[in-house]
Amino acid sequence: MGDKLYFNSGRSTPASVRKLTRDRALAIARSKGIAAYHNPGLNPAYPKGTSCCNDASVFDNAGIPVLSVEATNWSLGKKDGYQQRSKSGQFPAGNQLA
Numbered sequence: 001m002g003d004k005l006y007f008n009s010g011r012s013t014p015a016s017v018r019k020l021t022r023d024r025a026l027a028i029a030r031s032k033g034i035a036a037y038h039n040p041g042l043n044p045a046y047p048k049g050t051s052c053c054n055d056a057s058v059f060d061n062a063g064i065p066v067l068s069v070e071a072t073n074w075s076l077g078k079k080d081g082y083q084q085r086s087k088s089g090q091f092p093a094g095n096q097l098a
Helices: 015-020 022-031 057-061
Strands: 004-009 067-072
Touching: 004 022, 015 022, 022 067
Parallel strands: none
Antiparallel strands: 004 067
């Protein structure tokens, strides 16, 4: 239900793999006119281009390269991806229906 589509790599994903996965997914999406992003790194705990706290974390922690696809908004709230959209009457917390 998030505001934006994100492609992020795991912290342990090597740069060469990030280029083949995250960066390629972003390029393909943009070439098709799909607005897609990666975590901008506005919160120091979550570096640019990485994600956290999702199903891929187990694999990332095991050193297995991952590509996460998620809908959220890394620019809102604590800039940690937990607030998925702007707060409104329908979404007072920014992440669930009222």
